[in-house]
Amino acid sequence: EAIDRNELEVACEELSNMKRTMKAKVPKGARDFLPEQMAIREKAFRIVTKVFDRHGAVAIDTPVFELKETLTGKYGEDSKLIYDLADQGGELLSLRYDLTVPLARFLATHKINNLKRYHISRVYRRDNPAIQRGRFREFYQCDFDIAGTFARMVPDAEVIKVLCEVLDELAVVSSFHAKVLSSYKIKVNHRGILDSIFELCGVPKEKMRAISSAVDKLDKESWSSVRSEIVERKGLDPFIADKIGSYVLRRDNPQRMLSSLYEDSQLSSMARSSLEDMELLFKYLGDLGVGDCLIFDLSLARGLDYYTGLIFEAVLTTDSNTSLGSIGAGGRYDNLVDMFSSRSVPCVGCSLGIERILTIFEAAEKEWATSLGRKIKANKTQVLVASIGEQMIGERMKLANELWKGNIAAEFSYAEKPKLNKQLQHALEEEIPLLVIIGEDELKKGMVNLKILATNEQREVNRTDIVSAIKQALNLIQVAADS
């Protein structure tokens, strides 16, 4: 059987070799990253990583695929969006759908009881792509989670704090994004409060998840549309639907909402512990300096099955960007590790919707560069080793080699007899700040020319001093740029 497969492959190959060219297409919903994009993305990822590191988190990574059964039964209705691998013999595998279930599996596999970790990686969803809004089938998530048994609501508060810090730091990088990214709010709610509300309103236990999903659509749909889903499709009494509406349409600042829920004697006795959770959370978030961005929103339900306590979502609030919606979300999931292990490891975490943020970030970086009449510098080259005259490739190579040895980023022209003009143009286009020019006559005197493009200054330097001369010039440029 193995041989048959092989023969088939060979036949296929021959067939494909016959047709000269095939279309060079990227799969639907996936994309390439060009050098400029990579430079911008790496800048954003560095900012995110810096915040995670600053909070003492450690990095982990997991395989891009998991056993199919690891992912089964974790995502509710969204399970249909999971990518499966073909059955080519051996285990049945699926591409990871998020970084949360792999974390739970990871904690179980390695018998870890507490961990503050981040994970920046790609996840996969067979969803309808909406490229303009930053929704892809392959996309990065930046997750920060705290696993372990700790003082009540303390890790929950730090997770929200981290989310705010990331958004703040991304916003200050340039004044362009600041306009958009700094106007975010964190909507918070608690699964325990929601469950009590549904119970109080008379929702049967087996319909709670479905009603919860319906209510979660209130950020995109009107109440009348959600109400008719509850009544017509989920089959609840209109009276129950209206009672649900009297709760879930409420959003307010944390203290006012908390007071009004405490005053609701029936609810406050049923949801006492969840209300206390929220009270504690608001106190801690005040201590952490991020109390002001909170909205207590009773319609926030979150689609995923695994949340058990606090839930939250960061949303952009600028009018022009309402379409971007959620740019980060998370919550507490105390029972997910139990599904893989006999031990219980309570967890809370958040996932940054980095692709949506990057859509804004990229546009802003490009706008910024354009406004300065520059392009985004994708390379890190500091020096172009140029030459005048023939048969200079070897000389350019020798000099470049000395620069590399001195830890200077350098390129040399790959042409046989490059024109000085072209070399200069290349340096300008690629924003390479320095040019070393090797000429035959100078070389005989043991000299080369060093040109600083920003100031157009040029001087002869002793060939043997070139590394230190370049380092000096780079320092001067740096000082000028910083001041």
Add this chain to the structure above:
Amino acid sequence: EAIDRNELEVACEELSNMKRTMKAKVPKGARDFLPEQMAIREKAFRIVTKVFDRHGAVAIDTPVFELKETLTGKYGEDSKLIYDLADQGGELLSLRYDLTVPLARFLATHKINNLKRYHISRVYRRDNPAIQRGRFREFYQCDFDIAGTFARMVPDAEVIKVLCEVLDELAVVSSFHAKVLSSYKIKVNHRGILDSIFELCGVPKEKMRAISSAVDKLDKESWSSVRSEIVERKGLDPFIADKIGSYVLRRDNPQRMLSSLYEDSQLSSMARSSLEDMELLFKYLGDLGVGDCLIFDLSLARGLDYYTGLIFEAVLTTDSNTSLGSIGAGGRYDNLVDMFSSRSVPCVGCSLGIERILTIFEAAEKEWATSLGRKIKANKTQVLVASIGEQMIGERMKLANELWKGNIAAEFSYAEKPKLNKQLQHALEEEIPLLVIIGEDELKKGMVNLKILATNEQREVNRTDIVSAIKQALNLIQVAADS
């Protein structure tokens, strides 16, 4: 049909929810990376990236999956190792097998005619894993390639230079790896020379690729075994096999091999241009200071179909590590982009076998840490905010928040009433250098304690000066570490 699928999923979920725990298993040949491993790997990747950046290369990325047809017909016999995705409707996809074919597709898709790029990402092969030797089904490759039409053999020389620099830089990081990693050699050969040898020996054109694959096994198998493959399985005359053997068993230093091949009048007239390529390469590699590590090895053939000119392979030469074999390889592939495009874009590049290198690197880093009685520090935390007494969570949070604002990496204890002992122990275990201790009495005076763990020095600091006091202390520790 969409609804059926959904119902099936829901049924599966319910079934899986019933069985309480499932095994937490990582797919065969894949693995998790724990925090310590991540820290070591990131260190290695930083070194690799630094070298690539120093040569002016830009980063790109491509999707983890490609259209199945993009990968078909590129890998010869190895095509059977490609992972396919399940057909869930829509396009047929496969996981990328290397980073070279995606680069060719990328150049065609974006109509790019020249590019010096690196790509550090995971690739997938349904091979038999050999974990001890660093062979996995999911693994990283670090590729550096130069695409475009340039002076003959110039980019080829820089690619080999880059490979040597990466290996050298990884080796100097600690004296432990230096022992192993610094003893590498670069085997070089040329497809044009090989083809001429086969033609000269009387190998029929249609069997050249098969004979080439057989010859490539000479680094692992004896000549008598390869000879019998050529004679018995590929059906060549024993006389032809022996003539092949008289060539491919030869390896020598570049100049001697070159002279002897030029002296072979029949071969040198058939392979003139390829021999000149190699002569030029050796001259340039001399100029670039890496002439000494070269072996001209006529048995080197490389399995992949797409090479058209220079081929090379970096091997470890220490006796104890011969099992590790190839740690990097590459060559020139001038026709691969043609398969996706009407334009021709000649390319040359190398792929670093980073997992094999990381196996050595990890072992060495751990040995180094153990010899110092330390563990690998996976977090970047600089300060632990500790407290004495009750109800101090809020105070710890407020202080930690000030440190984060000051860009200091800080953690605080998550316990309700943490014991000072435990907090100190945590700092020591996690190699956190500084401890800020908040006590009730000190706080009333507006003071806190700052403790430097390395020196056991402790002093009272004004609560309002804590950020600058910590920065000072961190500088002192850094200076001590550097000297």
